[in-house]
Amino acid sequence: MTRHVEHAMGTVFSFDVRHDAADAVTRAVAWLHHVDAVFSTYRPDSAISLLGRGEIDVSACPPEVAQVLALCSQAEHDTNGYFTMYPGGRLDPTGLVKGWAIEEASRLLSEAGASHHCVNGGGDIQLGPGPSPWRIGIAHPARPGALCTVVTGHDLAIATSGNAERGPHILDPHTGRHAAALLSITLVGPRLTAVDAFATAAYAMGEAARDWVEEIDDLEAFAVTANGDWQTSGFSALTAQN
């Protein structure tokens, strides 16, 4: 049993590993800080900042940069442009990097034999493939501290997008306005890179996210709106039964 909480990327990462895996967790934490150093848009000397200012090109960046940019391009395509690596007009792949970093951290743990784990980064979660099911509360967007549902399972990724306590922070890239139709949307799928980026996109889509998610295999959604909750057809199979 190894538990660890780490500050990185401007948020908090929580490792709950049901193995004695301190070394693996240490490596996963080092990985998160490496990602932060490469991708932080708040650090003027990060590779992503240098790239954004045109001072270097991708070939001069660590290899993860090209990988992430390719994942961003794929996400832009898959979300019909609702996910963008240029929010506000400048290069900022942050919306994908965190989920990707968590998914990779989870993979590092599994490769070290510690597959029964939960990695939570600022409310976005990757559950390892280890056997017994986890219970993940979904925070209610309008009632701080309350849960609106509980997802249970393993080998799953869960990401929630919304404005919560922080006020509107997601722009609809097609209108440039704050997305407002949903209070929050939670997506559940196998891997956090896509699930997290898609959650951001789905929030920007608003009500249209429901049909969009229904069309994607292995992806389910639960949304809270001013008029009540809705969920996609397969979501109930993921929820706890008590």
Next chain:
Amino acid sequence: MKRALLAVVTTVIGLVLLLSFKPHDVTGAAQPPAALAQTQTSATPAPTSAQQSAATKTVDGDAADTRWGPVQVQISVTGGKISSVQVLQAPNENRRDIEINNTALPILQEETMSAQSAQIDSVSGATYTSDGYIQSLQSAIDRAGL
């Protein structure tokens, strides 16, 4: 019991994540500072295991520096479980700080207790920073040996 306790700790961390600071409203009107330390007055749950002690101990977390000011929490531990979380210090320089303090602290306490029975391992939510609360809380948890 160890696992249940860790689940609670995880829950507390998740809930603390929900209570993170909003960018500051610097135009907030001056208000009397809220009372930050809240005393747990309700009865503690009955021990369910012979290993548990009914004695309550309090453990202070480190004061964590955040960009908004220091945050320090204190936990009370009864029978190997967190029975309350109190905030000893929190930013209170403007209306938004005080609002967060006034609403977050009772919720944190209530939800810590209710989540204990709900057996939640972690929480997904639309928030992305937590700054000092979690640092201080984690240090208190570590210090309490939970």
